[in-house]
Amino acid sequence: MTNQSQQIYKKLQILLKDLPWYVEEYINHKKRKLSAASLLNYAHDYKIFFNWLIDEEVFNGKITEVPLELLESLTVQQAEGFLSYLQYQLNNKEITVNRKLSALKSLFNYLQNIAETRDLKPYLQRNVMAKIEFNEIKDSMETIANKIEGKILIGDEYEKFRQFIAYDYGLQIKENKKLYNFHLLNRERDTAIVSLILGSGLRLSEVVNLNLDDIDYSKYTARVIRKGNKEQFVYFSKLAMDDLQEYLSIRESKYQVDKSNKALFIAAAMGPKGKPRRLTARSIEKLIEKYAAAFGKPSLSVHKLRHSFATRYHNEINDVPKLRRQLGHSSIQTTMIYTHIRNDDLRHAVDKMDLPKDEA
The missing domain is CATH 1.10.443.10 (Intergrase catalytic core)
Structure with a gap:
């Protein structure tokens, strides 16, 4: 591992301390497949999402305390609201919104279809992000x-x-x-x-x-x-x-x-x-x-x-x-x-x- 990668991993570990435990579990699951820089970007995207949940009073408490049950109960309207926040308040371009949505879809897919409890049940029974579609990028290749x-x-x-x-x-x-x-x-x-x-x-x-x-x-x-x-x-x-x-x-x-x-x-x-x-x-x-x-x-x-x-x-x-x-x-x-x-x-x-x- 290069010095640059080691530095990125250190930043990632610091950031993960401010995120729920299941995010760190997901990141560890992805370490063999994604670069340190990609994982750090994912973690930043998740922090924006969890901060939004608290700012919108969807959850009252610390980010580290956001339970899986809350993710399971999120509505399509709430998920779409977060994407609107990215686009119209943070001024993210459609392609950037798609990237952040992709990061969330990957996390939620892990929680529903890969991670499992000791009694072999998935962390999430319901995955709201699977219902959300990506922005259609208007520009053609030309x-x-x-x-x-x-x-x-x-x-x-x-x-x-x-x-x-x-x-x-x-x-x-x-x-x-x-x-x-x-x-x-x-x-x-x-x-x-x-x-x-x-x-x-x-x-x-x-x-x-x-x-x-x-x-x-x-x-x-x-x-x-x-x-x-x-x-x-x-x-x-x-x-x-x-x-x-x-x-x-x-x-x-x-x-x-x-x-x-x-x-x-x-x-x-x-x-x-x-x-x-x-x-x-x-x-x-x-x-x-x-x-x-x-x-x-x-x-x-x-x-x-x-x-x-x-x-x-x-x-x-x-x-x-x-x-x-x-x-x-x-x-x-x-x-x-x-x-x-x-x-x-x-x-x-x-x-x-x-x-x-x-x-x-």
Whole structure:
């Protein structure tokens, strides 16, 4: 287990102390199947739900005291009321409401169909969440694809953005010595991070958790732990390997990192007594935001770089099952979105409709 996962599990254990006993039992049941981050998200969702029960006076007492009998007696109207609260008071998008509902459905299903008392009876006889339907997401795949397309790197922008981080950004901020020196320290690392995501489609958490020995330098693969704690070796591009090798050549000298520190991407020590440490997810998000804004494409994010890779992969290889495996999607429907981005053949066919017959 990585240090990051251990930290997440610690946060999870603290959060579980504020939730009913059967939630902790459910989380323990799911530990083999879900990542630490997913379990922590589930626990946060449950806390919102139980807080709502108390705020609405469905239950008077502490969250830890909410009995199974209360869950069993919840009405459909009350469950729908919670979803309305998420959407209209917390301003959650429909897809976020669906995610929180999915978490509740999973918990209630466990309580009704998996968990059992000593006399072999289910914890719940009645499951109100089984009666609640998910929000129908109004956007079609084409609409989602169109929204993504305007926010990702297309065509020669891949290399332009990479070159911008490696060289042009430094020229842009050269007059500010503090910023310029900070960039000189981190440009090989930052270029390698962006190049790796653009050359593999790795998730942010997967990049953060990479260790030195996770990279296979002969096969151009990175060992990652995907959702559901599944180990996978993910291919990345030769260009990403070149940038990674350049970063590794200066990693120890620039960051003064001890050989016992196996984290691939390092943050410099803070202060005279600080030690080099693993670069955090938020730090990577912030550095992408910084470069994206200076590049003139502020909508770029780590996830948009992943979208950029997937779009390029599909355009060049057009193999959805392979792309699904590369991205680690559990559902092929998620991967199918990329078949709707930059469909140049379709656009060309439509354009030809307006041409005279002898030009078409």
